[in-house]
Amino acid sequence: MGAIIARMFKDRRISLLVYCLSGVAFLEMYVAIYPSIAAQSANFTELLKNYPQEFMKAFGIEKLDMSTLENYIAMEHFSLIWPLMLVIFMIAIAGSALAGEVERGTIELLLSRPLSRLKMFIGRYVYGLIALVVFILTTVFTVIPLASMHHVAYHADRFGIVAIMGMFFGLAIFSLAMLVSAFSSEKGRVSMVMGGLLVLMYVLNLVAALKENLSDLKYFSFFHYFDAQSALTKGELNMTSIWVFVVVIIVSTIVGAVVWTKRDV
Amino acid sequence: MPVLEFHNLAKHFGQTKAIDGITYSVEKGEVFGFLGPNGAGKTTTIRCLMDFIRPSSGSISLFGRDSHQDAVDLKHQVGYLSGYVRMNDKWTGREHIRFYKKLNGRQDSSDELIKRLDFDPTKHAGQLSSGNKQKLGIILAFMHNPDLLVLDEPTTGLDPLLQNDVYELINERVKNGATIFFSSHNLPEVEKICTRVGIIRQGKMVAVQSIDELKVKKVYHVHAHTVGGFDRAKFNQSNVTWLEAPANEISLEVRGDVTEIVKTLSSYQLSDLLIERAPLDKIFLEYYEQ
Numbered sequence: 001m002g003a004i005i006a007r008m009f010k011d012r013r014i015s016l017l018v019y020c021l022s023g024v025a026f027l028e029m030y031v032a033i034y035p036s037i038a039a040q041s042a043n044f045t046e047l048l049k050n051y052p053q054e055f056m057k058a059f060g061i062e063k064l065d066m067s068t069l070e071n072y073i074a075m076e077h078f079s080l081i082w083p084l085m086l087v088i089f090m091i092a093i094a095g096s097a098l099a100g101e102v103e104r105g106t107i108e109l110l111l112s113r114p115l116s117r118l119k120m121f122i123g124r125y126v127y128g129l130i131a132l133v134v135f136i137l138t139t140v141f142t143v144i145p146l147a148s149m150h151h152v153a154y155h156a157d158r159f160g161i162v163a164i165m166g167m168f169f170g171l172a173i174f175s176l177a178m179l180v181s182a183f184s185s186e187k188g189r190v191s192m193v194m195g196g197l198l199v200l201m202y203v204l205n206l207v208a209a210l211k212e213n214l215s216d217l218k219y220f221s222f223f224h225y226f227d228a229q230s231a232l233t234k235g236e237l238n239m240t241s242i243w244v245f246v247v248v249i250i251v252s253t254i255v256g257a258v259v260w261t262k263r264d265v
Numbered sequence: 266m267p268v269l270e271f272h273n274l275a276k277h278f279g280q281t282k283a284i285d286g287i288t289y290s291v292e293k294g295e296v297f298g299f300l301g302p303n304g305a306g307k308t309t310t311i312r313c314l315m316d317f318i319r320p321s322s323g324s325i326s327l328f329g330r331d332s333h334q335d336a337v338d339l340k341h342q343v344g345y346l347s348g349y350v351r352m353n354d355k356w357t358g359r360e361h362i363r364f365y366k367k368l369n370g371r372q373d374s375s376d377e378l379i380k381r382l383d384f385d386p387t388k389h390a391g392q393l394s395s396g397n398k399q400k401l402g403i404i405l406a407f408m409h410n411p412d413l414l415v416l417d418e419p420t421t422g423l424d425p426l427l428q429n430d431v432y433e434l435i436n437e438r439v440k441n442g443a444t445i446f447f448s449s450h451n452l453p454e455v456e457k458i459c460t461r462v463g464i465i466r467q468g469k470m471v472a473v474q475s476i477d478e479l480k481v482k483k484v485y486h487v488h489a490h491t492v493g494g495f496d497r498a499k500f501n502q503s504n505v506t507w508l509e510a511p512a513n514e515i516s517l518e519v520r521g522d523v524t525e526i527v528k529t530l531s532s533y534q535l536s537d538l539l540i541e542r543a544p545l546d547k548i549f550l551e552y553y554e555q
Contacts, residue, residue, distance in 0.1 A: 003367040105351030112345035113368040116337045264318035
């Protein structure tokens with residue numbers, strides 16, 4: 001299994017580097033411009049007050065306060081761009097881990113060796129988990145040296161909370177994508193199914209925020225449970241969200257592994 | 266004990282019966298040719314054998330063990346090569362060999378094979394010609410000195426020199442006690458290297474016979490020219506088929522005993538006579554067309 005994990009690292013080292021550096025570049029951009037934003041904080045707050053309430057709800061912005069780096073970066077980065085990067089990154093890994101191997105036809109060569117399908121699944125899963133940890137560590141905690149460099153005050157613990165939440169959110173996405181990948185024989189189909197599912201979840205969360213009588217729909221959306229705003233602005237970690245993600249992770253992983261070991265390739 | 270046994274193996278894809286209850290075995294040291302027209306079920310059988318796909322019913326035993334339950338352990342002893350081998354285009358030949366060496370966990374002869382096949386392992390698989398890709402496939406299939414080699418049309422796209430290298434490698438492995446399960450479309454190649462053949466048609470085994478037994482099913486081609494004419498009706502016997510030829514030539518295909526035809530021919534004055542055994546292809550094709 002070590003060979004499988006090591007090989008995945010070698011094959012995907014460039015994409016891992018690109019995603020991590022992109023995440024760091026975004027952080028650097030936001031942290032670097034934050035001092036000037038903070039200086040104009042009152043004006044921005046006034047400006048944002050004129051935005052329709054529905055628009056603010058749609059983007060999960062509860063409080064128009066840019067007086068801290070956490071508030072600003074939660075609104076600008078961790079509510080949309082960062083989870084989007086995380087989602088694309090994890091789906092890409094899951095898609096190529098199983099379905100991509102079937103699509104390329106290289107699965108035959110691999111399974112003609114003394115390697116069980118379960119070990120292959122676990123090896124690929126472990127790589128996804130490690131890649132997720134590397135991505136989160138670099139794209140969340142780099143904010144600390146960057147903030148120090150730009151003389152911006154920060155709360156390290158709040159970034160720790162968003163990292164934990166992102167970890168469970170990312171792993172839930174990855175587990176679900178591995179399940180879809182276990183069924184599929186085309187990498188593109190995994191992206192299509194997961195993309196469709198996540199867009200649906202996003203829309204459900206949006207509709208739930210806009211229509212009070214449909215507010216229960218939010219419980220069917222990962223974007224309701226991934227609450228970067230509360231994590232960064234209040235330092236809150238919603239345990240219900242964590243449990244929902246844990247259940248998705250366990251069920252998807254077990255079903256995915258069973259499907260992968262039983263299917264024709 | 267047979268190395269390989271198929272027990273009433275069936276594989277259905279919806280309503281399509283790709284394999285429909287085949288039963289036969291392959292003994293140790295045999296080079297078993299697995300023949301059949303396109304879509305007959307050869308590759309499906311091999312994919313079941315390699316546990317890539319699971320049978321709808323029946324089972325396969327390898328070295329007396331279940332090919333599905335004990336698949337991982339058994340693959341230490343099995344080498345697999347497809348004529349349409351797919352590689353990771355971004356890996357070099359050396360990276361392929363190193364990676365699969367780790368998975369094989371067995372004594373390795375890749376360096377010897379690289380030299381012998383004159384293969385450049387520094388190139389990326391994506392840059393290799395189809396012949397060189399196939400060379401890499403051969404190295405990967407043979408490098409761990411397997412006891413059973415499952416070869417699915419392994420010489421597809423290879424030049425005659427490389428084909429001969431493959432035949433030599435197969436013969437050497439057989440001398441060292443290996444068993445070969447060999448699917449092919451190339452009938453002369455089967456005649457050349459196989460000791461026994463199985464012919465599959467529409468998912469069913471229509472024959473399992475040794476090459477020698479097949480050769481006994483003699484089919485002769487008779488070509489003769491007479492001085493003067495001949496009576497065509499005299500040659501119309503139950504085991505005779507007329508072949509296309511000029512009107513003044515007797516050109517026949519005779520199945521089995523040729524004595525009666527020779528007697529009939531002796532009643533004419535002949536200016537030319539040729540009696541030859543038809544190639545084995547003819548016999549295979551008869552099974553295909555049954």
